[in-house]
Amino acid sequence: MQRDHWKLLVTYWNNERIKELSTKNIANRAKKEMVQLTGKKSYAHISAVIKTNMDELAKTLPEGSTDKPGLDDVFSKVMGNNKYGATDMYGLGVQASDLWGKLPSRNVVCMENIRLKSENKELTEENVHLKEQLVGDEVFLHNILNPSEKVGRGWLRTLNPTEIIGGVEIGDYWCVVHLQHVLKKGADVVRPFDLIKKVEDATGVTIAWPSTFISAVPLN
Structure with a gap:
C-alpha cells in the first residue's frame, strides 16, 4: 500500500462518524441469527419463485395422476440435487438424501461407468472365446x-x-x-x-x- 493511501485510510478510521457507524454495525451483526446465502435475493423472493415453478410443473402432470414422492417428483425436479454446504429442506430438517439416499457425485458415477464398461468388455471377450x-x-x-x-x-x-x-x-x-x-x-x-x-x-x-x-x- 502506498504511504498516502495508508494515511487516508487511518484518517477514515479515526473519523468519529465512521467510528459510530462501525459500532452500530457490530451491534446489528451480533443480533443476526441466520446467515444470508442467497445474495441480493431475499428468502421471500426465492420462496415465491420456487412455489411458482412447482405450480407450473404440477400443471404438466397427466390428468388424474398424483405427484408420487421420489427422485422424479415436482419438488426434486425444481430443487435439484443436494449441494455441498447447503440443504434444501423437507419440513423440519429432512433433506432429499435422507429420503432417497445419498446421490453419488459425478466423479463417482464416471468411475463406476468405466468399471462397468471394463467388466462388460471382459465378459464379451469371454463370450466370444466360448x-x-x-x-x-x-x-x-x-x-x-x-x-x-x-x-x-x-x-x-x-x-x-x-x-x-x-x-x-x-x-x-x-x-x-x-x-x-x-x-x-x-x-x-x-x-x-x-x-x-x-x-x-x-x-x-x-x-x-x-x-x-x-x-x-x-x-x-
Whole structure:
C-alpha cells in the first residue's frame, strides 16, 4: 500500500462518524441469527419463485395422476440435487438424501461407468472365446429384442471380424452364419443387405449375426 493511501485510510478510521457507524454495525451483526446465502435475493423472493415453478410443473402432470414422492417428483425436479454446504429442506430438517439416499457425485458415477464398461468388455471377450468353440457347429439365431425367441437355425462359419458380408466387414462381436431353417417368419435380419431383409429372405444365404445372440443346437 502506498504511504498516502495508508494515511487516508487511518484518517477514515479515526473519523468519529465512521467510528459510530462501525459500532452500530457490530451491534446489528451480533443480533443476526441466520446467515444470508442467497445474495441480493431475499428468502421471500426465492420462496415465491420456487412455489411458482412447482405450480407450473404440477400443471404438466397427466390428468388424474398424483405427484408420487421420489427422485422424479415436482419438488426434486425444481430443487435439484443436494449441494455441498447447503440443504434444501423437507419440513423440519429432512433433506432429499435422507429420503432417497445419498446421490453419488459425478466423479463417482464416471468411475463406476468405466468399471462397468471394463467388466462388460471382459465378459464379451469371454463370450466370444466360448462362441469360437462352436465354429463349424449348428447354432440357433436369437431375436436381439427378445433373446429367448429363436428366429433361425444354421451353421456357424466364422467369427473373423474381417469377414465380408454385404460388402462390409462384420467387425468385432459378430459372426457369419449360413442360415438353413427359418424358425420365426417376419423376423428382421439384424444387418440387412441387398434383398435380404427378413430371415425368410436369407434361407440358404450366409449372413452376419451378433455373436452374443447365437446358441448351440443341442446334440440329439
